[in-house]
Amino acid sequence: MLQHIIKTQNFTREFLFGDGKFEGIFRSALSMRDIAKKGSCDILKGKIVATWFAEESTRTRLSFESAALKLGAGVVSSTNARQFSSASKGETLEDTVRVLQHYADCIVMRYHEEGGAARAAHISKVPIINGGDGSGQHPTQSLLDLFTIYDELGAIDGLHVALVGDLKHGRTIHSLAYLLGKFDNVCLSLVSPNNLQMPKDILNYLNKHNVNWEVYDKLEDIIVNIDVLYQTRVQKERFMSLEEYEQSKGTLSITRDLANSMKIDSIILHPLPRVDEIRYSVDNNHRAKYFTQAENGLYVRMALLKMLLG
Numbered sequence: 001m002l003q004h005i006i007k008t009q010n011f012t013r014e015f016l017f018g019d020g021k022f023e024g025i026f027r028s029a030l031s032m033r034d035i036a037k038k039g040s041c042d043i044l045k046g047k048i049v050a051t052w053f054a055e056e057s058t059r060t061r062l063s064f065e066s067a068a069l070k071l072g073a074g075v076v077s078s079t080n081a082r083q084f085s086s087a088s089k090g091e092t093l094e095d096t097v098r099v100l101q102h103y104a105d106c107i108v109m110r111y112h113e114e115g116g117a118a119r120a121a122h123i124s125k126v127p128i129i130n131g132g133d134g135s136g137q138h139p140t141q142s143l144l145d146l147f148t149i150y151d152e153l154g155a156i157d158g159l160h161v162a163l164v165g166d167l168k169h170g171r172t173i174h175s176l177a178y179l180l181g182k183f184d185n186v187c188l189s190l191v192s193p194n195n196l197q198m199p200k201d202i203l204n205y206l207n208k209h210n211v212n213w214e215v216y217d218k219l220e221d222i223i224v225n226i227d228v229l230y231q232t233r234v235q236k237e238r239f240m241s242l243e244e245y246e247q248s249k250g251t252l253s254i255t256r257d258l259a260n261s262m263k264i265d266s267i268i269l270h271p272l273p274r275v276d277e278i279r280y281s282v283d284n285n286h287r288a289k290y291f292t293q294a295e296n297g298l299y300v301r302m303a304l305l306k307m308l309l310g
Contacts, residue, residue: 004121005129005304008139008178016146026147028303029296035070036298042072047309050104051077052096053131054112059272059294060131060141064108067301073309076104094123101126105309127308135169141271142175144300148293149228152267156180162189162222164252165232165277167198172271173232177202181209188213189222191252196234219252223261229254229287231270233277256281259288269293 001022002010018024035041049068051061057079065075086096093111097120100107108129109120114136121128132138150156161180163173167190177198180186188206190198190213197215206213216222223229231254259268259282270278270290282288 001307003308004117004124004127005139005308006117006121007130007137008142008175011139011143011179011182013182016143025143025300025303025307026150028306029147029299032067032070032299032302032306036302040070040072043306043310044068044071044073047073047106048104049073049075049106049108049305049309050100051075051079051108051131052100053077053079053110054116055110055132056080057110057131059297060110060138061108063294063297064129064131064301064305067298067305070298070302071305071310073105073305093119097124097128106305129304129308132171134171135174136171137175137178138171138271139175140301140304141172141297142179143304144293144297145172145176145230145269145271146179147300148269148289148296149267151296152289152292153227153265157184157186159183159227160187160189160225161228161230162191162219162226163198163230163232164191164219166196166234167192167232168196170232173230174199174202176230178205181206181211186211189216189226190214191216191219191222193217193234193252219254219258223258224263227263227266229262229266229268231268231274231277233270233273233275252277254278254282256285259285262287 016024016026018027051064053061065077068075093116101124106127108131109117110131111117111133114134116133117128117130130137130139163177167173188211253276256279266287267289268287272290272294
């Protein structure tokens with residue numbers, strides 16, 4: 001059983017699907033879906049979950065807070081913590097965690113630098129959940145991404161997945177790539193502008209785990225063959241110059257015609273928020289599952305909190 005949720009390399013197939021002793025996060029998420037749709041429960045009555053976010057968030061922070069409330073836990077929260085917490089006075093991350101662990105039974109945190117969650121977990125006496133650390137990882141997003149793929153398609157082994165957009169800075173992309181490396185006969189198409197290609201350490205990981213991958217710069221080259229199109233935005237906040245961002249954005253947009261050219265039973269995912277990389281005309285396409293994906297975040301995060309605190 002994991003004490004902290006820091007990176008997807010720590011997840012096993014048994015963690016996802018269960019074994020003789022543990023029901024698995026995916027089966028638990030299905031149970032949480034039933035609970036959430038009916039109302040709430042008191043599984044975590046008396047527990048407190050702290051959400052401490054040094055970067056902006058909508059889905060991750062609010063779904064974790066909703067998940068805690070649905071399970072009967074209380075919530076304490078600090079948003080835009082770099083400005084509106086003692087971090088603005090120079091307090092270190094480590095000292096913040098040393099204090100928060102006395103106020104809450106679990107800390108969900110988003111940090112602006114890669115490795116922040118690992119630093120917190122090193123000293124914390126309560127579970128730390130990584131809600132995103134700079135351009136590093138976003139492990140709970142990859143869990144809900146994979147859960148959505150499994151729930152919609154019924155399998156993960158043997159799928160052809162296209163990872164599209166900002167592969168260099170996209171922490172959701174990084175986490176999902178690591179997670180897909182645990183499955184058999186997965187084929188990855190890596191589609192990005194030349195300056196935003198997948199980092200070499202992740203490519204080395206994919207090679208080590210016998211994942212077939214190829215690099216492309218046009219969606220049209222692979223669109224008719226894929227089972228899952230995982231689109232991400234080009235992240236303005238990760239660029240050193242506005243000029244470089246302007247050159248990269250909008251180069252890989254999914255249009256209605258592109259979506260219609262995909263397999264009939266394929267799906268389109270996006271961790272959101274989107275800017276211009278998925279046209280609004282795609283939303284009514286039956287392949288578009290990105291809002292279902294966001295909904296699934298509630299159930300997966302309920303399952304994680306239940307596992308850590310229940």
